[in-house]
Amino acid sequence: MVGMRDVAKRAGVSVSSVSLVINGTGYVSRDMREKVEQAMRELDYVPNELARNFYHGKTDIIGVIVPTIQHPFFATLTAHLQHEFADRGLQTMLCSTADSANGEAQYVDMLRRHSLDALVVAAHTTHDPQYWRAIDRPVVAFDRNLGAGITQVSSDHVHGGELIAELLVRTGAHHVVMVGGPRAQFTDLGDHSTFPTVRYVQTLEDRLSQARIAHTYIESGEVFDIAGVRRAVREAFDTYPDMDAFVGADLAAAFAVQEAVSRSIAVPGDVQIIAYDGTLAADCAGMPLTTVAQDFRQIAHTIAACVEHGIESSPQRPDATDGDANMTIIPVTLHERATTRR
The missing domain is CATH 3.40.50.2300 (Response regulator)
Structure with a gap:
């Protein structure tokens, strides 16, 4: 497998110079950049995207916690979320709590360790609001009240x-x-x-x-x-x-x-x-x-927008009171068909 050392050797530069080119950090001359990029092409070198994202303090991975994907509602929600996140260059890591006893705690730990960029919680939880506020990382709740200061998206x-x-x-x-x-x-x-x-x-x-x-x-x-x-x-x-x-x-x-x-x-x-x-x-x-x-389309779009906002800014306010949690309400519609009287 071709690595940065191979690229550096082919280009005749140091490994740190190759790292600067790949990660876009620091100054490198135009001549050096061209040498590194030429060597990458000749060797068919593909940067390790995950390592590159960790270098920048991000993973582009969003954790999504649902009770189960067997239920039609959560299967539909998950499909829309994956599509919405993909459109934004983000990947979805799915956790079904019914299939993983420690799923919720594991994902929260991954979020704290910066193995995930944000967390969408759409499953039942018995943790009190302080637990979620103490994470101090982006958390968006769907149809769940996780407490003051935690962004919430819900249908009307x-x-x-x-x-x-x-x-x-x-x-x-x-x-x-x-x-x-x-x-x-x-x-x-x-x-x-x-x-x-x-x-x-x-x-x-x-x-x-x-x-x-x-x-x-x-x-x-x-x-x-x-x-x-x-x-x-x-x-x-x-x-x-x-x-x-x-x-x-x-x-x-x-x-x-x-x-x-x-x-x-x-x-x-x-x-x-x-x-x-x-x-x-x-x-x-x-x-x-x-x-x-x-x-579902608007729900997923709103959740994804809240996630992006949380990543780019302060995820939540630890001093928030019960009355000022950030909540977005999505309209619902009635479609009358053959199973009700006219």
Whole structure:
């Protein structure tokens, strides 16, 4: 393998001179630069990009922590993030916490050791806000409240809940059953709601209560428990024969369509089905799903912009108070289709 010493020998210069040319640091004469570049061409020398980036104090690698890539939502999010980072000359290092018990701690350690340039956290965490502030390196949270001073990007889940509630009130729903993750995780960091996503559930429940529409929430387990989602959907149909509206993430809604069809329950005549997210899973339900869609392209673009800003400037403010965390809200949209009444 050709190295810098070989280039230096061919060019008749010192290794340090070759390093200056490759890394673009310090002054080298035009004649010396031409000799080094000519020697590199003759030897087909390709600089070690990773070592070169470390020399400059950067790696161009962004760590992305998600719970699992088996779930359609996180698979879609990851795909958009990788595309967005690639467009900016950045590489993505993915960690699925469901598949790596020490993944989160390992990535935080890599960030502290400058093996990563920044970290995107889109997985559940039990660490308190001080843990994340103490990293003093760029951290961007997606749909997670990691505490004051940590940049956060989130979809407008409150509006998402309002859109579903308005639809169900307008279409005359009487008993709405929702399937989602463990409620214990909604507020497990004291006053902080770890998952901004639950705001759509909380908003929907509030609006349904105001409209005097019965509603029930069924826990489906952790996000990586796909079988648990199917069980929760089956429980909804087994336990609540008066259910005339079902709400859940795309995967749960797709399972609900399958369950209704297997029981000869008419959709939307007997039960309306509404999906939340807008991933490919919503298109594989067997019929077009009414969906509250998150804007994955805009989410990824905003996260990438926040990451770049964090790398170029101070990543976060240790003295920030709870009221001034940097949060960006991305709009959601409702697409009405065949699984709800008109």
